[in-house]
Amino acid sequence: MGNKPIETEEEVDRNSFDFISVIGKGGFGKVWKVRYKKNFQEFAMKEMSKALVIEKNCLSSILYERDLLSNFRHPFIINMIFSFQDNDNLYLVMNLVTGGDMRYQLTKNHTFPENQSKFLIACLVLGIEAIHANDIIHRDIKPENLVLDSKGYLKITDFGIAKKKDNQNLSENSGTPGYMAPEVMNYQNHSFTADYYAIGIICYELMMGVRPYTGENKNVIKEKILAKQVMIKAHEIPNGWSKEAADFINNLIQRKPTSRLGCKGINQIKQHSWFEDINWKDLYNMKIEAPFIPLEEDNYDVEYCNKEDVIDSSMREKLEKIKSSNEYINGFKNYTYFNFFEQSNLIKEFINPHKIYEETNKEIIKPINNENLNDINTQNHKKIKIPELSPECRELIKYNLFGTNISKLN
Numbered sequence: 348m349g350n351k352p353i354e355t356e357e358e359v360d361r362n363s364f365d366f367i368s369v370i371g372k373g374g375f376g377k378v379w380k381v382r383y384k385k386n387f388q389e390f391a392m393k394e395m396s397k398a399l400v401i402e403k404n405c406l407s408s409i410l411y412e413r414d415l416l417s418n419f420r421h422p423f424i425i426n427m428i429f430s431f432q433d434n435d436n437l438y439l440v441m442n443l444v445t446g447g448d449m450r451y452q453l454t455k456n457h458t459f460p461e462n463q464s465k466f467l468i469a470c471l472v473l474g475i476e477a478i479h480a481n482d483i484i485h486r487d488i489k490p491e492n493l494v495l496d497s498k499g500y501l502k503i504t505d506f507g508i509a510k511k512k513d514n515q516n517l518s519e520n521s522g523t524p525g526y527m528a529p530e531v532m533n534y535q536n537h538s539f540t541a542d543y544y545a546i547g548i549i550c551y552e553l554m555m556g557v558r559p560y561t562g563e564n565k566n567v568i569k570e571k572i573l574a575k576q577v578m579i580k581a582h583e584i585p586n587g588w589s590k591e592a593a594d595f596i597n598n599l600i601q602r603k604p605t606s607r608l609g610c611k612g613i614n615q616i617k618q619h620s621w622f623e624d625i626n627w628k629d630l631y632n633m634k635i636e637a638p639f640i641p642l643e644e645d646n647y648d649v650e651y652c653n654k655e656d657v658i659d660s661s662m663r664e665k666l667e668k669i670k671s672s673n674e675y676i677n678g679f680k681n682y683t684y685f686n687f688f689e690q691s692n693l694i695k696e697f698i699n700p701h702k703i704y705e706e707t708n709k710e711i712i713k714p715i716n717n718e719n720l721n722d723i724n725t726q727n728h729k730k731i732k733i734p735e736l737s738p739e740c741r742e743l744i745k746y747n748l749f750g751t752n753i754s755k756l757n
């Protein structure tokens with residue numbers, strides 16, 4: 348944790364991207380598949396209406412989401428590349444994953460067999476472990492927020508309501524009812540075990556096809572949770588699923604957080620007999636072939652994503668008014684973020700000396716220094732434009748291209 352935000356308003360804005368299609372829908376706007384014009388790389392871009400953020404009283408959590416995403420670097424957590432803003436919207440540019448979210452795949456596939464479920468849940472456990480290691484509770488673990496990459500690996504996204512673990516301040520009621528732990532529903536202090544409950548609910552859904560406690564609203568679900576502790580009995584285990592899986596789920600969906608698997612630390616979860624055949628190190632290094640590979644197609648509901656939300660006139664008026672508030676004018680000042688480490692990787696790909704060497708008919712490339720970083724003319728007269736860079740980034744690229752160990756600079 349701890350990268351410094353770098354001001355980049357001049358360097359990255361909406362016009363730096365081609366908008367290809369809408370691939371998701373969020374609470375404050377659309378998620379787009381975009382192409383960065385400078386190197387043609389594709390990204391996911393979450394667009395959020397600033398006025399809606401203020402109207403829904405979510406300013407601090409949206410700023411916190413940006414903060415968290417810019418600091419996590421983990422194979423099973425979505426990476427943020429940069430964030431910027433214009434008068435109306437905030438933009439989060441993230442790595443694009445193309446396998447669809449788990450909800451989409453669940454609706455399409457109906458159920459994942461045990462080996463596929465175990466693989467996905469194991470990725471989820473490692474992602475959650477990293478989040479908790481930073482003292483953060485995600486609080487919105489659900490199939491919609493778990494996206495699959497083209498190789499079938501799972502990544503956690505949407506830190507919209509994540510929170511630093513804090514014994515004083517955790518009595519608020521956030522999350523999605525079907526996956527919300529009972530202690531969260533009851534406005535009690537909650538901790539990492541609230542995320543473990545959600546893992547249990549998802550795993551139950553993967554096994555049984557429905558959630559253990561269902562209902563049309565939070566109160567109905569709450570009543571069902573209060574009425575009885577759901578347990579998968581031996582005779583209810585579907586064909587092809589093991590009793591270890593049922594035991595794993597039964598221990599995670601415990602209503603009492605102190606009886607829940609993981610209450611003594613996440614190793615309790617990793618060491619459960621269901622995961623006996625999981626090599627955690629190989630999984631982290633993505634050396635295991637995923638048992639389910641998403642099809643190479645549009646893995647999202649095109650009709651749903653493109654449906655415009657209707658805003659009635661009174662709401663439109665309210666949002667317009669918000670635009671002159673102090674919160675709107677001053678609240679988003681620190682949102683813009685430019686990760687020069689990521690940027691240097693983008694540039695590296697673009698001006699990779701070996702690539703240029705090949706492209707330019709084996710011309711020997713002279714060392715690139717600070718003075719000619721902005722414009723490089725290759726032998727075939729292809730002009731490569733390098734974006735304006737921060738001094739740190741220039742330094743990094745210079746050393747990088749000269750083969751100096753980057754870690755020395757960190």
Ligand SMILES: Nc1ncnc2c1ncn2[C@@H]1O[C@H](COP(=O)(O)OP(=O)(O)OP(=O)(O)O)[C@@H](O)[C@H]1O
Nearest residue numbers: 371372373374378391441442443444448491505507
């Ligand atoms: N990096 C990504 N690559 C591909 N698809 C993504 C990515 N990030 C999000 N999506 C898709 O967009 C949907 C909405 O994104 P997200 O969950 O971040 O928004 P949200 O639910 O509105 O968040 P918030 O709670 O902050 O409002 C996800 O469910 C997922 O299908």
Ligand SMILES: [Mg+2]
Nearest residue numbers: 373491492505
């Ligand atoms: Mg979401």
